[in-house]
Amino acid sequence: MYQPAPKTIEVAILPAAMFRLGLLALSSLFACGGAMAETIPMDQISHIHDLAVDPDHPSQLFLATHNGLFLTAPDGTATRIGDSRDDFMSFATDMENAAILYASGHPPGGGNLGILASRDRGATWQQAAAGAGGPVDFHAMAVSRADPKVVYGMHEGLQVSQDGGQSWRKVGPLPKETFSLAGSALDRDTVYAAAMGGLFLSRDGGKNWSAAFMDQHPVTLVEVSADGKLFAFLYGVGLVVRDETAAKWEVRSGNFGDRYPVKIAIDPTDPDRLHVVADTGAIVTSKDGGRSWVSYMGHDRETPELVAGARKTYEEYCQACHGKNGVGERPEDMSAQDEYGFVAPALDNSAHGWHHADGNLAHTILNGSPRNPRMLAFKDIISEEEAKNTVAYIKSLWSFRSLACQGALHMKCMH
Numbered sequence: 229m230y231q232p233a234p235k236t237i238e239v240a241i242l243p244a245a246m247f248r249l250g251l252l253a254l255s256s257l258f259a260c261g262g263a264m265a266e267t268i269p270m271d272q273i274s275h276i277h278d279l280a281v282d283p284d285h286p287s288q289l290f291l292a293t294h295n296g297l298f299l300t301a302p303d304g305t306a307t308r309i310g311d312s313r314d315d316f317m318s319f320a321t322d323m324e325n326a327a328i329l330y331a332s333g334h335p336p337g338g339g340n341l342g343i344l345a346s347r348d349r350g351a352t353w354q355q356a357a358a359g360a361g362g363p364v365d366f367h368a369m370a371v372s373r374a375d376p377k378v379v380y381g382m383h384e385g386l387q388v389s390q391d392g393g394q395s396w397r398k399v400g401p402l403p404k405e406t407f408s409l410a411g412s413a414l415d416r417d418t419v420y421a422a423a424m425g426g427l428f429l430s431r432d433g434g435k436n437w438s439a440a441f442m443d444q445h446p447v448t449l450v451e452v453s454a455d456g457k458l459f460a461f462l463y464g465v466g467l468v469v470r471d472e473t474a475a476k477w478e479v480r481s482g483n484f485g486d487r488y489p490v491k492i493a494i495d496p497t498d499p500d501r502l503h504v505v506a507d508t509g510a511i512v513t514s515k516d517g518g519r520s521w522v523s524y525m526g527h528d529r530e531t532p533e534l535v536a537g538a539r540k541t542y543e544e545y546c547q548a549c550h551g552k553n554g555v556g557e558r559p560e561d562m563s564a565q566d567e568y569g570f571v572a573p574a575l576d577n578s579a580h581g582w583h584h585a586d587g588n589l590a591h592t593i594l595n596g597s598p599r600n601p602r603m604l605a606f607k608d609i610i611s612e613e614e615a616k617n618t619v620a621y622i623k624s625l626w627s628f629r630s631l632a633c634q635g636a637l638h639m640k641c642m643h
């Protein structure tokens with residue numbers, strides 16, 4: 229499967245030397261003042277290893293990255309939490325206590341972190357345990373939905389803690405090439421593993437595994453919602469869902485093109501709200517249980533009312549050139565030109581509108597195109613808010629693939 233090329237964004241704020249000198253008082257002063265808060269566009273974060281909904285503010289997501297922990301906002305920015313630059317390979321929240329987070333991975337200098345716990349929403353971390361035979365580096369972790377004291381971790385097989393991460397024991401091997409784990413909402417000893425060879429289930433805390441279905445498709449992720457729905461992504465099939473106790477699966481959506489989600493977070497306050505990290509690193513959101521998808525970036529503008537209003541704006545000012553539903557001025561001839569260059573391009577999936585980030589699209593709408601004067605500056609005709617909502621309308625025409633490949637991430641989709 230396609231793996232994004234390694235690329236890191238380092239935004240140094242406090243020189244590492246300050247920490248070495250023990251000037252922690254100074255760093256907490258900065259953190260309290262907020263003046264040095266590091267906020268960056270989400271598409272500049274490389275290597276999102278895991279994500280979780282902030283149960284206190286469900287429109288925000290915790291992102292466990294290669295370079296510390298971030299909290300996102302729907303405007304498409306992410307703000308660093310705490311000072312950690314650790315490579316958080318796995319991450320989990322305790323749904324009963326929103327302040328408690330777990331993480332594992334490596335420190336920037338190498339070695340393994342063991343299991344870290346934070347009791348202050350990620351501002352500070354303590355090592356809760358080294359793990360069995362540790363320090364471990366869990367590449368997958370899951371808190372049981374049935375009993376949050378039960379935590380599962382993957383490091384050379386499966387490990388389990390029955391006391392909220394304080395003590396750990398090795399359970400045994402996991403299915404080959406396991407990508408993710410999920411704990412049942414019904415039973416503390418039932419655990420699921422998404423693996424290259426399919427979806428697997430254990431009813432005895434991970435000692436014995438059996439195939440959850442006969443299908444051999446690779447399963448890139450598995451998760452259980454607070455209300456007991458089991459979600460899995462089958463490569464080549466799509467996002468499938470069933471009640472934990474049901475036999476039949478429902479395919480919620482199948483139109484992922486050549487992209488696939490690698491991590492999922494289900495909103496504990498609204499199980500129809502899902503957020504996935506695509507293989508490209510984009511975060512894509514569903515508000516209807518996985519049937520349709522929008523970008524996390526700008527998803528607060530993707531309400532039926534705002535999109536319907538923006539559709540009217542589009543029909544009034546844009547459709548004459550860009551065509552109905554954004555098909556373009558000459559959909560039958562994509563290379564049609566006028567005296568200035570190419571005619572009004574398609575804004576749906578078929579041209580390359582999705583190569584631009586939201587901000588760039590809004591900028592073109594407000595300021596026009598320097599290359600073709602037919603694309604007017606609309607800033608005296610529509611407000612900035614209307615332009616941003618028009619971007620949301622345009623994006624409502626896009627497939628999961630275009631959403632996952634938007635902006636800077638499109639380079640990862642050129643293969």
Ligand code: HEC
Pocket residue numbers: 541542545546547548549550569570571572573575579580581582584589592593597598599600602603604606618
């Ligand atoms: C008179 C024709 C015309 C109208 C009306 C028009 N456009 Fe355009 N638009 C164009 C042309 C031509 C281009 C190509 C510009 C270029 O090649 O740089 C363009 C480019 C764009 C682009 C950049 C697409 C890309 O892939 O780079 C966006 C976004 C866009 N228009 C949105 C809008 C919106 C939204 C409206 C209505 C508010 C609108 N346009 C109205 C002709 C028009």
